[in-house]
Amino acid sequence: MNSKILKELCARCALALNDTENERMVADLTLILDYVDQIHAVTTDGFEPLIHPLNIGNVRELDEPETTRHQDLIQMKSIETVEDFYVVPKVIKP
């Protein structure tokens, strides 16, 4: 871990850290990586990745149309809306 990698991670995470946070975060992440790196010493050949603890399939439901728009409920405490839309800064620059 170093400040260059951390900068890339911050960009992917949509996070901005100040200099003090950067320094501390590099140290913390280094510690975490040093700890979890012990997994590389284990032979896992023959084991399939386990992504879920229950051996169940996806829930499938009948494909029946229903009204699921609950505009008022969902936007009840929205930060800023106009009609059905959320308001955000301009995405396309003029």
Added chain:
Amino acid sequence: MDPYQSLKQLRQLLDSKQISVTELCQYFLDRIAQFDQRTNSFVSVEPEQVLAEARSTDKTIDQGVNGQLTGIPVAHKDNFCVRGKRTSCCSNLLRTFIAPYDATIVKNIAKAGGIYFGKTNMDEFAMGTSNQTSVWGPVRNPWDLSRVPGGSSGGSAAAVAAGLVPVATGSDTGGSIRQPASFCGVTGFKPTYGRLSRYGMIAFASSLDQAGTLTRTAQDATTMFQILQSHDSQDATSVPSSINKKVQIKHPLTIGYSASLLNGLDSDIVARIEASRNTLEQLGSKFVDVEVFDQDLALSSYYIISCAEASSNLARFDGVRYGSRAKSVSSIQDLYEDTRSHGFGAEVKRRLLAGTYFLSNNSSENYVQKAQKIRRMVYELYNELFQKVDVVLAPSSPSTAFRLDEEHDSTDMYRQDRFTVPVNLCGLPAISVPCGLVNGLPIGVQFIGPQFGDELILDLAERFQKETSWHLQRPKI
């Protein structure tokens, strides 16, 4: 009035009209007003609304309507959505978020007549083992106010331990119910993954998260489990009854035990775990030595998977649709960055960045897939184990509650979970019950069952508590 009565005792008081729901609620509200400034276990309580609901419930009782929880105060961890109530996950990012719907757990409790008593403090987004990362300030352990209550369900554990509420909900991703239960001397139950709905419980790591309860007794945990379990079509991981193969309760039990788990623990804690084993032997259980998975490896696998899942789950908090939003930003990218940078605390950022690293192109195979393969190894080991034994006995936490001002680095804190995370990796049920006091502080022991062995370990915990009185100990708050 004794604030430490069980649900059964409170039910009897209400049913025999020795006390009204309004009087009961007023009593617990008074205790919160008197003691919660010390523990900071609640982040929101609305006395007027509680009393209005209590008065209305008294009327329904007069009309003969009575559910299992009718009139009983129940608090919810702040990651359960309660319609119309602030649900902040104790994060600055959601400090103004009002939930538009009820979590299924919340609905089930309301359906059984429980009185919504407010939200309990927690580690931000359930990431922590000490309840020090909450935006609303740390929770203090009622047994010693200079110490932590454990986490992340620290507010729920402290509230039950302090006699501020008879029961509270919690969530357990890597031990977040069982470790605070151990620190606070209460009973903490994490059911089999999928037996309680996660709908409306704000996600941390979806393949590990499980709702559960913090109660005074195992009998109360059983009552709550009966009320809360239901198949929920709104949660794709909720287990349908067709595959919900409950494990038969039987006696005597064969219990697996690994003395190697106790290596390095304080001798007084070891003595309490050994004494628990003796109690279970006196109850007729037969103990066999078993081999358990390397704790540090399981823990590493857990942290890789949980951080990776968290970095994906928490991507939704972008300041557009809900929560707080950065002001005076000129671009959408600035909006995301400023919102998240000011919204998330240090521990959440640390885990999101670690998770993003594990998931990145160059690392995913090395870290996430490798961790998932180790998860498979742990899973298969437990599967084999449960061919030979009915239950596994393990400590709930490696220490009693530590001091708030103690310095711990991240991995020190993470190692607090080493006895609890294998349970989450495998989706097993486990319960932590108080098994003693060490230097005046509670410590718990864990009974771990096979998948769908919830009733089996609840029954064992109830029988254990009939032979011991540690769950009846109270802090002098």
